[in-house]
Amino acid sequence: MNQIYNAIYDIVRLIPYGRVTSYGAIAKSLGVGGGARFVGWAMNAAHGVHPAVPAHRVVNRNGMLTGKHHFPAVAPMQKLLEEEGIVVIDDKIVDFEHLFWNPLTELEL
DNA sequence: TACCTGACGGGCC
DNA sequence: GGGCCCGCCAGGT
Numbered sequence: 612m613n614q615i616y617n618a619i620y621d622i623v624r625l626i627p628y629g630r631v632t633s634y635g636a637i638a639k640s641l642g643v644g645g646g647a648r649f650v651g652w653a654m655n656a657a658h659g660v661h662p663a664v665p666a667h668r669v670v671n672r673n674g675m676l677t678g679k680h681h682f683p684a685v686a687p688m689q690k691l692l693e694e695e696g697i698v699v700i701d702d703k704i705v706d707f708e709h710l711f712w713n714p715l716t717e718l719e720l
Numbered sequence: 721t722a723c724c725t726g727a728c729g730g731g732c733c
Numbered sequence: 734g735g736g737c738c739c740g741c742c743a744g745g746t
Contacts, residue, residue: 678727
C-alpha cells in the first residue's frame with residue numbers, strides 16, 4: 612500500500628460524524644487535483660483496510676452516492692449516511708454543500 | 721506486454 | 734447553460 616493510499620484513508624477517517632466530502636476535495640488536499648479517479652480507486656481498495664474507512668462519507672462533487680453499488684449488501688451506503696443524520700434522496704445528499712467537510716479548510720493544509 | 725476501464729473533476733466548445 | 738473531451742493512476746483482462 613502506497614503512502615498516497617494511506618493518506619487518503621487517513622483523511623477519510625478524519626471526516627467528522629454527520630459530515631461528508633468529495634473525491635476531488637481529498638485529491639486536491641493531497642496535491643493531486645486531477646487525480647480524483649485515483650481517490651475513488653483507493654476507496655475500491657479500502658474494503659479490508661485496518662481501522663475501517665468510512666467511504667460512505669465520500670461522494671462525488673455533486674453529492675451523489677455514485678459508489679454505493681460497491682458497498683457490501685449488509686451495510687448500504689445510504690443507510691449508513693441516514694444513521695448519521697444525513698438525508699439522502701434519490702442517491703443524492705440533501706444540503707450537501709452545507710454538510711460538506713473540506714479537508715483543505717478543516718485541516719488547514 | 722498492451723489496451724481499456726473505473727467510486728471523478730475540470731476545462732473547453 | 735449544457736454537453737463533450739481530456740487528464741489523473743492503477744489494476745484487470
